[in-house]
Amino acid sequence: MTKPLYALSAAELGAAYRSKELSPVEVLRAVNERIAALEPKLHATWLFRPEFALEQARASEARWLAGAPRGALDGVPVTIKDNLATAGDPMPLGTASYDLVPVPEDSPPAARLKEDGTVLVAKTTMPDVGMLSSGLSTFHELSRNPWDLSRTPGGSSAGAGAAAAAGYGPLHAGTDIGGSLRLPASWCGIFTLKPSFGRIPLSTPYMGRCAGPMTRTVEDAALMMQSVAQPDSRDYSELPPPAIDWLAFNVDASFLAGKRVGLLMDAGCGLPLDLQIRKAVLDAAKKIAAAGAHVEEMKPFMTPKMLQGMDHFWRMRSLGDLRAMAPERRAKMLPYIDAWAESAAGFSGEHIFDAYSQFVATRAATIAATVGFDFVISPVSPNMPAPAEHASPTNDPLRSLEHIGFTVPYNMSEQPASSVNCGYSDAGLPIGLQVAGRRFDDLGVLQFSRAFELIRDAQKPWPELQ
Incomplete structure (x- = not known):
């Protein structure tokens, strides 16, 4: 293998395990060493337990030697985000406000990954x-x-995005309710798919919330979808069991020919678009058009009222959660979150009803604007990553969501959307292209993203942090 073992893809590892060229144990040791070396700088993981992971790798090695692997991902290292429950582990949800109480059972994504024999290296x-x-x-x-330690990896799947870019193994599970997969994917230069709502079951479903893979390649995301997009009766919003051949993601550039592609360069709300991001996305659009797609620029369909309404509803929801806490627990919450939520204290019931109505308005506007296209491409974010210490790009709790105008519509419309790297800033930071598809066409978004992988410019080497 010419690449370091920690940098091998899930597809490469599966082939190497089948041929006995590599063992899950030696791969896991390389990943453990990588994490131990970089965590003092990166801080992407929680519950990093090298010996526990090694036990899992040894069990996988025995299955491969016996010719009885659990599947294509057996022995492949994986990380899982803090808020995706893993049995026996606490789930702090990123805050010091909650007790560290072990949860009794795995979340559906964690359960499926364990059933398929992946090696849980850490939570993120x-x-x-x-x-x-x-x-x-x-x-x-x-x-x-990892591209610039002074910058944020994005969030809320912060550790997962950083871990994927830094080479903490090939597979990382995150979640997204307004951009929390796609924003860190864009700012860390990796690939992600926010699937159709209900495609990956969750034990705590909520409007717009999805789990998804965070990987370096479309191929690895497809392999992960094959594992986690399976039924689980705990999710009352899950889609019917999919008859999807996830391995059909592997198309060539001719897939783009004849596709009707919308190009959205104005979110209609929020922060202005950075000129470097604008150039990278327009360059990507030109490559897609040159491959035979019919690219048509779109008018914005989001409005400031829609974005503000969702923001105000979420503030009130969070305020209710904070008011239910004992004062000493609430005092441990990040002051930015407390100030953001407390700003809803004077909202009337009528105002909150109108705010909630903006979720429906966003859904209707998104579907209406995109229905005439096979796919819609756009920036993921209007801005480059903020300083690591900032809570948000504005660092202002009263302007906290002004960077999600391109991403949040597809959570509310339940459409699949990916982030695939399409270029770099003058400072060498990655820039993501968002690819949105019609509802339920998760495979199509993977195929479009794969076709773009084949025609985009050469990618910079992954950061080493040496």
Whole structure:
């Protein structure tokens, strides 16, 4: 193998295990060493337990030697975000406000990954209660971006994004309610798929919330979807068991020919678009058009009222959670979150009803604007990653969601959307292209993303942090 063992993809590891060229044990040791070397700088993990992971790797090795692996991912290292429960482990949700009480059972994504024999290396970090696009937390150490340690990796799947870019193994599970998979994927230069709502079951479903894979390649994301997009009766919102051949992701560039592609360069709300991001996305659009797609620029369909309504509803929801806490526990919450939530204290019932109505308005507007296209491409974020210490790009709790205008519509419309790296800033930081598809067309988004992988410019080497 020419690449370091920790940097091998899940697909490469599966092939190497089948041929007996590599053992899950030696791969896990390389991943453990990588994490131990970089964590003092990166702080992407929590519950990093090398010996526990080694036990899992030895069990996988025995299955491979016996010719009885559990599947294509047996022995492949994986990390799982703090808020995806793993049996026997506490779930702090990024905040010092909660007791560390072991949870009784695995979340559906964790259960499926364990059933398929993956090796759980660590949980990954997140900000307080997942309501920030950063790694700022009162429980976890501050997560940083491996491309530039002074910058945030994004959030709320902060540690997962940083871990994928830094080479903490190939597979990382995160979640997304307004951009929490795609923002760190964009700012860390990796791939992610926010699937159709209900595609990956959750034990605690909530409007717009999805789990998804965070990987370096589309292929690894497809392999992970094959594992986690399976039925689980605990999710009352799950989609019917999919008859999806996830391995059909592997198309060539001709897949793009003839596709109707919307190009959205104005979110209609929030922060102005950074000129470097604009250039990278327009360059990507030109490559897609040159491959035979019909690319048509779109008018914005989101409005400031829609974004503000969702923000105000979430503030009130969080305020209710905070008011239910004992005062000494609430005092441990990140002050930014407390100030953001407390700003809802004077909202009337009528105002909150109108705010909630913006979720429906966003869903209707998104579907109406995208229905004439096979796919819609856009920036993931209007801005480059903020300083690591900032809670959000504005660092202002009263302007906390102004960077999610491109991402949040697809949570509310329940459409799948990916982030795939499409270029770099002048400072060498990654820039993500968002690819959104029609509802339920998760495979199509993977295929489009794979086709773009084949025609994009050469990628920079992954950061080494030496």
